[in-house]
Each structure stands twice: as structure tokens, then as C-alpha cells.
Amino acid sequence: MTTVEYIRYRIPEPDRDAFTAAYRQAAVPLAASPYCVDYELTESVDEPGAYILRIRWTSVQGHLEGFRRSVEFAAFFAAIQPYVGAIEEMRHYADTGVSGRGPQTEPPSLYEYLGGAPALERLTRTFYAHVAEDEILAPVFAGMHGEHPQHVALFLGEVFGGPPAYSAERGGHPHMVSRHFGRAITEQQRRRWIALLQDTADEVGLPDDPEFRAAFTGYLEWGTRMAKMFSAPNAPRVLQTPMPKWGWGLTPPYRPEP
Structure with a gap:
């Protein structure tokens, strides 16, 4: 099951530009990791300098044993290491099944x-x-x-x-x-x-x-x-087959008019 990690930072005003620049650099190896599903860094509008990094991992194990032992982690950590001391919270959260979307032009997967x-x-x-x-x-x-x-x-x-x-x-x-x-x-x-x-x-x-x-x-x-x-008994032993990706095809989800 996927897990969401939240990391909360408190960054002083003089360091904020450098902090976001560091995460732009760190995002490159993060995005390359097969254990990372998606990520997002946001700054509070109400409290400038309060940042939340959200990373969705394939699993807790994928994060702690897969990513953290990978070459991608080494490059990621090198970029953000100066800001580790500014972390206020770093936790994994489980999906509760409560989710949804607002109006959108593209159909959901x-x-x-x-x-x-x-x-x-x-x-x-x-x-x-x-x-x-x-x-x-x-x-x-x-x-x-x-x-x-x-x-x-x-x-x-x-x-x-x-x-x-x-x-x-x-x-x-x-x-x-x-x-x-x-x-x-x-x-x-x-x-x-x-x-x-x-x-x-x-x-x-x-x-x-x-x-x-x-x-x-x-x-x-x-x-x-x-x-x-x-x-089948005489079937070929295929070693490389791409993962199938299934979508809506020609029938996107029906949305009745309000």
C-alpha cells in the first residue's frame, strides 16, 4: 500500500530562496526513484517560512529500504542536508480511503x-x-x-x-x-x-x-x-513484457448534468 510522508520545515527568511533552490536540485534524483510516486513542496500563505514537503512512496519499505539505500538518495540528501536541522516533523501517514476531486477537465484514472x-x-x-x-x-x-x-x-x-x-x-x-x-x-x-x-x-x-x-x-x-x-504447456517463456496500462479508451466517466 502506498504511504505519504510529510516533512515540515521552518526556514528563516534569509534562507528561503536557497532552500527552494536546494529542493529543485533534490527533486531530480527524487523523481528518478522507482519508489517515489509523486511529491510536492508548499509554503504556508498564512505563515511564511513554514514549508511542507509531501512525498507519496510505493510503501514504507520502499522508502526506508529501497530509496534510502539507493544512489538517488545520496544525491537527494546531499542537496538538502543543510536544512535537516530545520525539520519540525517527519512522519509516514496511511491512506484512509477518504479522497476526492473537484471539477476538472481531465477524467481521473x-x-x-x-x-x-x-x-x-x-x-x-x-x-x-x-x-x-x-x-x-x-x-x-x-x-x-x-x-x-x-x-x-x-x-x-x-x-x-x-x-x-x-x-x-x-x-x-x-x-x-x-x-x-x-x-x-x-x-x-x-x-x-x-x-x-x-x-x-x-x-x-x-x-x-x-x-x-x-x-x-x-x-x-x-x-x-x-x-x-x-x-499453456508449450507457451514461450517470455522474460520481458511491458506493464499494461489501462484507461478509459473512448468512454470517459459519465457525469450527469447538474
């Missing part, structure tokens, strides 16, 4: 529209509980790792326009493809997987408007057909 990481985790957790009791799918997932639902939530999140957490932590699409080698998925199992996931989407309250469900089902069709193809 599918990931944002469906409710982000909390919604996907709810979906996969409920879905795989049903899978364990399904006579058609249970044999395919016998011996499933306990964290498999969370891993699939990360994967779907990245596919639907969310943070690249699966690529950073789990090996991206090549790893997902490799998990299907030799499983000999049948057409009946493929169709049952889609039907059960669609039923679960209804159960956990994913958006049910036609535009979203068309895009959502479009990926399920594509993804399961790819999984079936790679699971």
Missing part, C-alpha cells in the same frame, strides 16, 4: 475512480476468499501464498493508473506472467475467474456505471486471455 488502494485491497481480499470455496477455481490456487491478494491489488492498481508499486516491489509484468507458467488454465476457469471477480466488484461496491465497467471488464478479458496463453 481508473485507479482513482474506483477508490484507489483501499478499494482494490477490499476487492482482492473478498475475491480470493470466494476463490478458495469455488470448485472450478480452487484447484488453480491451491497453496496460494497468504499475501497473494495484496500482491494482485498492487498489480491491478498499477495497471489502472496507480503507483508503480508492483514493478518496484514484485518484478513488474514479467513476474506476473511467470506465475502462470505451466498452470494449463482452461477456458472454463478463465471465464469463471472473470465472472466471479465481476460479482465481487458488485459485492464490495466498485462503481457500476457502464463506462467504468466496460473499461474494467476490457482489462479482465485481455488479462485472462494472456494468462491462459502463457499457462
